[in-house]
Amino acid sequence: MNQSAQKRIFFIPAAAFLLLAVFLWRGLYLDPTELPSVLIDKPMPEFAMTTVENQPVGNADLPEQVFLLNVWGSYCLPCLVEHPTLMRLSEEGEFPVVGVNYKDRRQLALDWLERNGNPFAYSVLDEQGRFGIDLGVYGAPETFLVDGGGVIRYRHVGVLDESVWRDVFAPAIDELRAAGPRP
């Protein structure tokens, strides 16, 4: 082995260290609590349940346009934080918001809607959290973006406030509209 090759070998640990440093630096800014959903680009799971108002509800009742599926509960404080955004979306009417009342009590849910206002077209009552398991939910609030064909396109874990709407959901919806034949 000649001299320059021998010198070059001493840079390998330095290069390896730099590479490791880049990965660790990136890791500092990742949120490990936000898990990727395996349901992306999969159809909504089959369900036949009731709403919190005790009406039967199933896949056939889902909106035939882009809509939001918001997992909420009366015990959930972050749900109150995102509530104004959901109210605005509901008032504007462009995207229906379907609720999933997750691991809650019917009466508590009804009281909560009465007290704070109801942004949901309807809320599926999931007292046992069984529908939540089918959706891969692990805690309220979570919000799914579902396209007109009933296919899940995006899942957001945590509060959906105006900045998340502007930075994440609005671009995702634009992309859906640009790409797919379905609106």
Place this chain on the structure above:
Amino acid sequence: MTLPRILLPPLLFLLVAPVGFAQVDAFAFDNDGQQQRFRRLSNEFRCPMCQNANLTGSTGGVAEDLRREIHRMILAGNTDTEIEQFMFERYGDFIFYRPRLRPDTVLLWFGPMLFLLLGAWAGWRILRRADNREKQPLAAELDAGEREKLRRLLDNE
């Protein structure tokens, strides 16, 4: 006869302690085999909410629901593979403490072994070179002309 007062708190604790530990065994099974499968599976799956706990060790709401689901599926006669598939379809690789072997998880599984082998190879190279340098006869570093010169010197020509 009265107990020394200092013994009272630990004795009272012993009374309630088993209640806390019984949480996981609150499910009824038809036989011990089912119960062992339940324990094994609850230990294997990771709680999606509390990240660094398995389903057995987690008091999170979703962990409770998933334990109930495992119990239901075991009683319904589902195999372990079916239960694992059920979890995977809903929560993905995250649910497994031991992710499945797939093209995109190969590095995760064998990366450490790869680095170990690389290190061993580099170490072997360095040791061998040091070894060679000691053993190498000096003459090997001379070119043909120098060797001729040396031979002449040694032969006293």
